[in-house]
Amino acid sequence: MDEVPDPAEPGPYEAVVESLWSGICGTDVKEFTGHGGSVSRAPHPLTGAGLPLVLGHEFSARVVAVGANVEGVAVGEEVAIMPLQHCGQCLACHQGQHTHCVVKAWTGLSSPWGGFGERALVQSYQLTPLEGISAVAGAVIEPAAVALHAALRAGIGPGDTVFVAGAGAIGALTVMVAKALGASAVHVFEINPERAALVQSLGAAIVPESARDDIAAYLRERTGGHGVHVAMDCAGKPSAHEACVASVRVGGTVGVPAVHPGPTTVDVRRITRDDLTLVGSVGYSRESWEKTVLMVRAGVLPIERIVTSRIGLDEIVDKGFQALAKPGDELKILVQVNQ
Ligand SMILES: [Zn+2]
Ligand SMILES: [Zn+2]
The missing domain is CATH 3.40.50.720 (NAD(P)-binding Rossmann-like Domain)
Structure with a gap:
């Protein structure tokens, strides 16, 4: 656990959010135990981020500030963060296959910001308004x-x-x-x-x-x-x-x-x-992401039922990462980062 400065004011097409619930993924646990390889060490070509950085790529959040040209979300609104970041320039991006972007990055693995930090700077295309989905379920949309x-x-x-x-x-x-x-x-x-x-x-x-x-x-x-x-x-x-x-x-x-x-x-x-x-199959397309959100909102995917524990940010090491590092009964642990 470390103190890091808050993100700067959001630029055009950017937003600052405060994380609400953030899920611990097996990928995060591998990074914690030293068996990872998903976190960028050298500065990432898209985001410039390298270790140390903030983990957490499965999270719901509340919008705190929006930059210019951000439409469709308001300050104070609750959102799910689609962590996949892409360049928009390469062949895969032009074909809509953002998971295969040649310089793709993930908020919480290869960006300076992640869901286990109190605040994060994200791109506006990463914001999905929850509109009726609970903040707990919002953290499970990603998996x-x-x-x-x-x-x-x-x-x-x-x-x-x-x-x-x-x-x-x-x-x-x-x-x-x-x-x-x-x-x-x-x-x-x-x-x-x-x-x-x-x-x-x-x-x-x-x-x-x-x-x-x-x-x-x-x-x-x-x-x-x-x-x-x-x-x-x-x-x-x-x-x-x-x-x-x-x-x-x-x-x-x-x-x-x-x-x-x-x-x-x-x-x-x-x-x-x-x-x-x-x-x-790796990750998800934009279309699959949106269909997931629609199905959760319609009540046909009770995704919050995989959550086996909810813990506070101060418990993230012992009741979160360490609990998941040893084989046990936990399936998905959510961390409450902000109320
Ligand atoms: Zn994951
Ligand atoms: Zn690309």
Whole structure:
């Protein structure tokens, strides 16, 4: 914990916000334990930021000041911050694929400001008025957008049977998203009993631990012998990925929002022979972000239900980062930065 000066007055198309609730992400914990690599060390080409900087990329906030040309948000309004910053000049930006901007940056990882600081300077395009969404749910929109984007890329639709490997934050949000998109059944494999209980309460069916050596066979038994339509790898472990590829039916799709720590093998023969589709997904498009907000506002994604603890800023180290650094039952811890 450190004291840093407040941001300067916002320039054109900029705003200063005060953070309300800020979620601790697995990415933040890796930075804390020294296993990270997401934070810019040298000055970032887009933002100029390098260590030390303020973490926190999943947060709701209140607008404190706006610069010239900022429209659609007023001082005092509560917003969610879309942390992805992009240049607007490169090919990916011109194609609307901001996640692939050649100099993309993230507020809370590669900008001078983040949600665990009391105030942050952001670009006006990062502000999403909450308009009826609670400030707590507003801090969960970011990981929910990751889950929705991956599910839309994998084509989850009405009637689909879905397998989700892993019920961390993204896995649990994927269960909600799949349900909202009309999935007829969502099966989850998760060894942590607390996490399994949480996704069960969201309507998921839990694959028992006794089935772990042949999850595909277990799922075929429950899908008329076919396998599921879509499997989502939300675990990032080789065994989970293999289970996903083995579990989908002929013509099925495997979505991969999980960040694997290294290369893994896939049974490519199955992909060819059975017409499978393998779909990677990182971050979210602007469209997926907006659809997430609309779904949360409409009440079809109860995203605040993944929040397992709410703590004060003075507790962020011991009850936040240290609690998440050791394996446990916590899913999403939110830090109240300002009242
Ligand atoms: Zn994150
Ligand atoms: Zn760009």
